[in-house]
Amino acid sequence: FHKHRNPCEAALKQRSRANRASPLNKSCPEVPAVENGIIVIEEVEGQILGTCVCIKGYHLVGEKTFFCNASTEWNAPVPTCRLGHCPDPVLVNGEPSSLDPVSVSDKITFKCNEHYILKGSSWSQCLANHTWMPPLPVCKSRDCGPPGNPAHGYFEGKDFNSGSTITYHCEDRYHLVGTRDQQCIDGEWSSALPVCELIQEAPKPTPQTEFEKALFAFQENKELCKAIENFVQRLKENGLTMEELKYSLEIKKVELEAKMLS
Structure with a gap:
């Protein structure tokens, strides 16, 4: 009996071997084959670009797109295609509990660097379809950005760091509706932006x-x-x-x- 092979997978592997050919620009080094994936070399606006695509069931580890720079070298190492692992978790301004490849059903936890707060789940699990659930969180700065000004109003305060406070005021003939004093707490102001409403003068009898x-x-x-x-x-x-x-x-x-x- 002959073992049946997936024709699509075989074609992709064949294309992978074919893509070991030298790039369009002869001065750039040859790109090695990627196991369980293909690399497409093309010229875009005079620049030689390489794009790696993994076959189904595998995920990309490394840069998907790379290019041949002025020194005739590829700007990044050739990526690889891994089986049975989720994509490497990326947490800007933070780090996951493990930097090793994560297998299906494994869980990892996350923590943020100092002065940053975690937004989202503190853990995630690698599913059978090689995706993370819950979705990977983000690390947000504990400091607040400059607050907005209400129409016909303004705020006093120059410090927008975590724990700082500002005070809102209205122009003459307007009164404040909302919270006058607000504090920066974990990257957000403690209350919604107030409004300044025109004071209605009572008619004289x-x-x-x-x-x-x-x-x-x-x-x-x-x-x-x-x-x-x-x-x-x-x-x-x-x-x-x-x-x-x-x-x-x-x-x-x-x-x-x-x-x-x-």
């Missing part, structure tokens, strides 16, 4: 009686002496006597007491 007009004139002036002078002048202009003023005040008092009891 329209005077009804002659007495109310005089009282309104009194309230318009911030200087006490001037206010009294305006008040007396307005009383004279409207022909009101002190007795009438006293009577009007008594009426107002009764109206206020009635409102309080209702």
Whole structure:
């Protein structure tokens, strides 16, 4: 009996052997064959590029793409195709618990360098399809970036490192809605960006009686002496006597007491 071979796999291996040929640029060294993978050599915009592809069931270890540099050398070692292992876990600003090839079903843990915090799962497992689950985490700086400014507002503070605080303020005629003081905690500000809302001025009441007009004139002036002078002048202009003023005040008092009891 003859052993049957996967025609696709055989073709890929044959192409792998064929790709041992010298690259297009004769000055670049020959690329060795990659077991269980192929290397495609091509010229792109005058530069000689090599791309490695592994057959199904194998994963790439090393740089997928490399090129022949000005010194007529390949810029990176030729990659390899491994069987039964997951791709090497890469954690920028951190490190996995093992740097050795990880077999199917094995688990590894992760930790970040100082001043960085782990975002994602602290562990991952190599599955049968050579993928990591949960997905590999990332290490994020504990420091915060500059916060945003709300419309018609600004913040005070120049330190955005972990633990630092900033304070928000609004322009004149605006009031703050949200958290005024915020702190940088593990790379994020403690609260959402506040907003500055326009302060709505209450409409001034329209005077009804002659007495109310005089009282309104009194309230318009911030200087006490001037206010009294305006008040007396307005009383004279409207022909009101002190007795009438006293009577009007008594009426107002009764109206206020009635409102309080209702």
